[in-house]
Amino acid sequence: xxxxxxxxxxxxxxxxxxxxxxxxxxxxxxxxxxxxxxxxxxxxxxxxxxxxxxxxxxxxxxxxxxxxxxxxxxxxxxxxxxxxxxxxxxxxxxxxxxxxxxxxxxxxxxxxxxxxxxxxxxxxxxxxxxxxxxxxxxxxxxxxxxxxxxxxxxxxxxxxxxxxxxxxxxxxxxxxxxxxxxxxxxxxxxxxxxxxxxxxxxxxxxxxxxxxxxxxxxxxxxxxxxxxxxxxxxxxxxxxxxxxxxxxxxxxxxxxxxxxxxxxxxxxxxxxxxxxxxxxxxxxxxxxxxxxxxxxxxxxxxxxxxxxxxxxxxxxxxxxxxxxxxxxxxxxxxxxxxxxxxxxxxxxxxxxxxxxxxxxxxxxxxxxxxxxxxxxxxxxxx
Amino acid sequence: xxxxxxxxxxxxxxxxxxxxxxxxxxxxxxxxxxxxxxxxxxxxxxxxxxxxxxxxxxxxxxxxxxxxxxxxxxxxxxxxxxxxxxxxxxxxxxxxxxxxxxxxxxxxxxxxxxxxxxxxxxxxxxxxxxxxxxxxxxx
Numbered sequence: 001x002x003x004x005x006x007x008x009x010x011x012x013x014x015x016x017x018x019x020x021x022x023x024x025x026x027x028x029x030x031x032x033x034x035x036x037x038x039x040x041x042x043x044x045x046x047x048x049x050x051x052x053x054x055x056x057x058x059x060x061x062x063x064x065x066x067x068x069x070x071x072x073x074x075x076x077x078x079x080x081x082x083x084x085x086x087x088x089x090x091x092x093x094x095x096x097x098x099x100x101x102x103x104x105x106x107x108x109x110x111x112x113x114x115x116x117x118x119x120x121x122x123x124x125x126x127x128x129x130x131x132x133x134x135x136x137x138x139x140x141x142x143x144x145x146x147x148x149x150x151x152x153x154x155x156x157x158x159x160x161x162x163x164x165x166x167x168x169x170x171x172x173x174x175x176x177x178x179x180x181x182x183x184x185x186x187x188x189x190x191x192x193x194x195x196x197x198x199x200x201x202x203x204x205x206x207x208x209x210x211x212x213x214x215x216x217x218x219x220x221x222x223x224x225x226x227x228x229x230x231x232x233x234x235x236x237x238x239x240x241x242x243x244x245x246x247x248x249x250x251x252x253x254x255x256x257x258x259x260x261x262x263x264x265x266x267x268x269x270x271x272x273x274x275x276x277x278x279x280x281x282x283x284x285x286x287x288x289x290x291x292x293x294x295x296x297x298x299x300x301x302x303x304x305x306x307x308x309x310x311x312x313x314x315x316x317x318x319x320x321x322x323x324x325x326x327x328x329x330x331x332x333x334x335x336x337x338x339x340x341x342x343x344x345x346x347x348x349x350x351x352x353x354x355x356x357x358x359x360x361x362x363x364x365x366x367x368x369x370x371x372x373x374x375x376x377x378x379x380x381x382x
Numbered sequence: 383x384x385x386x387x388x389x390x391x392x393x394x395x396x397x398x399x400x401x402x403x404x405x406x407x408x409x410x411x412x413x414x415x416x417x418x419x420x421x422x423x424x425x426x427x428x429x430x431x432x433x434x435x436x437x438x439x440x441x442x443x444x445x446x447x448x449x450x451x452x453x454x455x456x457x458x459x460x461x462x463x464x465x466x467x468x469x470x471x472x473x474x475x476x477x478x479x480x481x482x483x484x485x486x487x488x489x490x491x492x493x494x495x496x497x498x499x500x501x502x503x504x505x506x507x508x509x510x511x512x513x514x515x516x517x518x519x520x521x
Binding site for chain 1: 420423451452454455460467468471475478491
């Protein structure tokens, strides 16, 4: 019998920090990781020795990335565990840190994602099973095909898909941590090189590197260490599941995304209507439309209209990917899910500057990892 | 006939030549009766039964086209673009991504398509690849 996070000891995000996501460079991963970590410690008002355990989400650096990095900020003897879960590595590291605090084993834990663009080796390439199409395991192709089907079934237009990218690039333009910081017009998005189906280059997330950190703590630690209780953001739920065999014609990753969202709402004790901000896996623009529908933010088949009418814009019904999402903030894999926590925490504190969603109280971070797995966290300002 | 036998199949685990068609090689679980394509190599994806419990089942290579899209970027090594790929239902409830050809002309969702042998060059030799073509377009 599974016990949801909400039934365990309350856990709070007390500090967040980032190193800007960027194209591949000669910046050492240690520089990026420690930049994010120091920013998170400063944000929390914590000293490094107070952190009792660390989970490091990474895919491309290699074994023992955390231990090597932490040597350079002080070897305090804390527990260090590396977490790889493809695109959801950072989200999964965050889940582990939350669960450890919630279980009462430690009072303060760190989730940090840091990555360099690696060799991208995937286990599916070692499965030893051929497929009829050589692109059968490439998500971009799957989503281009879904977009084709949605166009015919629901009237989704290439312009509506492109509007997701326009919104996210324009959000990224105001985000100092975003890899892409240029506002884009609908024409620019539509006229960028076509990649697959109606998906153009500016509707696809970039490859890159960067870092993001989130420190979580118990109520006891907040009191004992004198942290700012009013800035602490409660983590209400932590939900992770993997794909089941396809039923009907819906891609299993979409079914999975919906199932995880519904489960995490149940665990958090909320409904979709209560969400003010959502960061989700928009590796490709069509995904944001699919997931806003799957999460119940708008009716099925209306995701294209929802974005066109401003429902997902800052100030809209539920602001989606105010960071710029994977499309503009970037998707360096290891950090991505923790970058979402960074954005939502700042939103729920009311500290997000000109990307602030008015009166944001409840938010959700939702990632998909290759394979597929889906993971979601609901956060709330109490 | 001798010439045909000399040409290798690009993916012999997935299909075999039957005249001007390709037949697809699936397997059916002896425990839960579920059909798997590709064949269950390590165990039944539905119930987990040992692969020895599965029997090969040959599909006629006829399918229903569900969706398609043209790839414009080289997303996999050796992929020659533009290339049209699609999702087809090769048996009840089994949806697979397949290669359709070079352009979308003559394609429409819901139409019947057939797996056909097409010669392709691979590593300096000719092999038989699988391409799905509209059923009515082939005599």
